[in-house]
Amino acid sequence: MVLDRLGRTLHSALRKLTRTAHVDERVVKELVRDIQRALLQADVNVELVLEMTKRIEKRALEEKIPPGMARKEHIIKIVYEELSTLMGRPAQLQLKPGEFTILLMVGLQGSGKTTSVAKLASHFKKRGFKVGIVCADTFRPGAYEQLSQLGQQVDTRFFGDPKAKDSIKLAKKGVEQFKKEHLELIVVDTAGRHRKEEALMEEMRQIAKSIGPDEIMLVVDGTIGQQAKEQAAAFKTATDIGSILITKLDGTAKGGGALSAVAATDAPIKFIGVGEHLDDLEPFVPERFVARLLGMGDIETLLKRIEETARAEEVKPADMKAILAGKLTLQDVYSQLEMMGKMGPFKKLMQMIPGLGVTIPEEQMRVGEEKLKRFKVIMQSMTPEELENPKLLNASRIRRIARGSGTSETDVKELLKQYEFMKKMIKKMIKGRGPKFGPFAKLMKQLPKGISNNVETKGASGKSS
Ligand SMILES: Nc1nc2c(ncn2[C@@H]2O[C@H](COP(=O)(O)OP(=O)(O)O)[C@@H](O)[C@H]2O)c(=O)[nH]1
Ligand SMILES: [Mg+2]
Structure with missing residues (x-):
């Protein structure tokens, strides 16, 4: 690959960032130093390097993180943008068909x-x-x-x-x-x-x-x-x-x-x-070139999708607190599934961001539009108590809901299976083994204090990803 060495050093600098449990000023400064070293090795002019890394540092520390975006994602985005600018502005040779x-x-x-x-x-x-x-x-x-x-x-x-x-x-x-x-x-x-x-x-x-x-x-x-x-x-x-x-x-x-x-x-x-x-x-094409240089595949598409999803599905902190306190409702499950659906297969997401090493079966994460619609009708046939506390759903209630919503008992049970799965995921996250990006990571940030400390110390051992 072109500029192999520069790509490798920049990539490993970003990997280091994604593997750090807690991003603070020290981490940002270290990232900036790593990037400086990589660029100077590639013979980039010292002044250009300093100017650019100063901008990265300032933006990483001061810019407001867009809703739904994790801090690390935001920093990666900044690095990607600044590197693209450093490498030039897009310009293509356009020929006119039929003319010379x-x-x-x-x-x-x-x-x-x-x-x-x-x-x-x-x-x-x-x-x-x-x-x-x-x-x-x-x-x-x-x-x-x-x-x-x-x-x-x-x-x-x-x-x-x-x-x-x-x-x-x-x-x-x-x-x-x-x-x-x-x-x-x-x-x-x-x-x-x-x-x-x-x-x-x-x-x-x-x-x-x-x-x-x-x-x-x-x-x-x-x-x-x-x-x-x-x-x-x-x-x-x-x-x-x-x-x-x-x-x-x-x-x-x-x-x-x-x-x-x-x-x-x-x-x-x-x-x-x-x-x-x-x-x-x-x-x-500077952006494409830098994305490839960083070994990030289709980072631009990923970032766009995260932003869009965030806009479409603002997560309410109050809901998060409740979820993490163990009160996961079916409505929560539904909105998470909906969000996942919009973001595309999780596996693809994981390929796009380096250092993200979670293994979740794809079919668990991606629920098709059709199924989502069915889940919605099923939920509409439930009482508020049932929505709040799916444990109430015994065989006879399931039968009633299936009939009332024009679906099958299997459909209802499938929704419940998703519920159980998500509950397990959240337990895992609380133990610090969950994803560091995406909607679930957003959940993690809302963890009550005691649990959150626990997560960060575990993550800091560096073996979590
Ligand atoms: N590795 C590599 N060699 C190239 C590239 N472009 C040109 N060369 C080599 O550079 C040398 C000079 O190329 P040439 O086209 O004759 O240069 P000119 O004197 O400007 O016309 C030749 O040996 C080419 O094969 C390139 O992108 N990569
Ligand atoms: Mg020649």
Whole structure:
């Protein structure tokens, strides 16, 4: 995976957080230090690191936790958001079907331009666009051969002339040829023979003037880490139709530095190169990238769902106290089941949050809409006493309720089974073996003082998850 090491260190920092029983200022500060260490190791600029982690700390300690969200979830969300911002703003290369888009590729020699030209051609060809690539590198020996071969591999139109001397004329000829052929994407490869940014920018201006590109893409070698900033900054000043492609993010420990340094110049990163193979190109979406970096799968979807559920089902603290004092009513069970239904299978939830190690049979947690409706009618046929105290429900009452609600005795018994199960769950939670997230965790926070202390000491041994 890209940026393997950074991902691992950040992930373990968050794991440490999720495994801590009680989150206080000290825990937040330690998390912040872990994140700082991870980012500095990845060559992220010190100032950027300090700025970002200061924001994480402040937000984690001061922001109001949204209803229904556990404190740890909230902190994970903050880290995720701040890392995403650090890595850049979302920007995608949009082609117009039926029209042509001219893309001029620039960058220092060896940065990965020619390879990226072929990767881009392959990427857009797979998406159904008609693509042509132009070799305007008249400087490097073998440049023509290299790109023409790549063009064959991708099976795309190629334009070049091994004998041409003037790269600007050549670029213009190629673009005109492909316009006539009604191609939709024309990618122009250049030499980038200069060592200095200024000279590179001058070369770029001249070719750009001649071919009138829709977009100029600077290819930056990711292995240079935060040094990428100079190139990106010079480029940003030189053109306002510029975007960035960062290569070689596989196999470098400095990728985080390159990404964040470029992002800091506000130049949009549109693609990343993650290997030598022609398929190793990805559109760069900061949120998705960070989620994967943290090994969190679909964290965004998870967070959204938690927020939505919380809004839909505000849990009343008074009810919680009663439940934890042992007064679990059928109404409580019903609302918990309803909430679970909305949140989706618990198993999936557990995969999404690291460090959450509870084993609850999925079918116990997820009750389908149909069944929920049936439970509701069953409950409507019960007396207030029965709802409060399901123990009263003997065989004859069950028969009466089944008949009254137009359901079967099995249905009624199933509701009672859910009730018993939930009661057991709550007992487990009180012993400190319950989940640390989600609606049940919310219950835990409402524990009466004596029990709550007990839970925290047990959790603190660290073996609970
Ligand atoms: N590992 C890795 N190597 C890359 C990547 N992109 C390019 N390269 C390699 O970098 C070297 C220079 O690439 P090239 O396209 O010729 O650079 P150019 O001089 O800018 O045209 C080649 O050996 C490529 O295989 C990448 O994303 N990952
Ligand atoms: Mg080249």
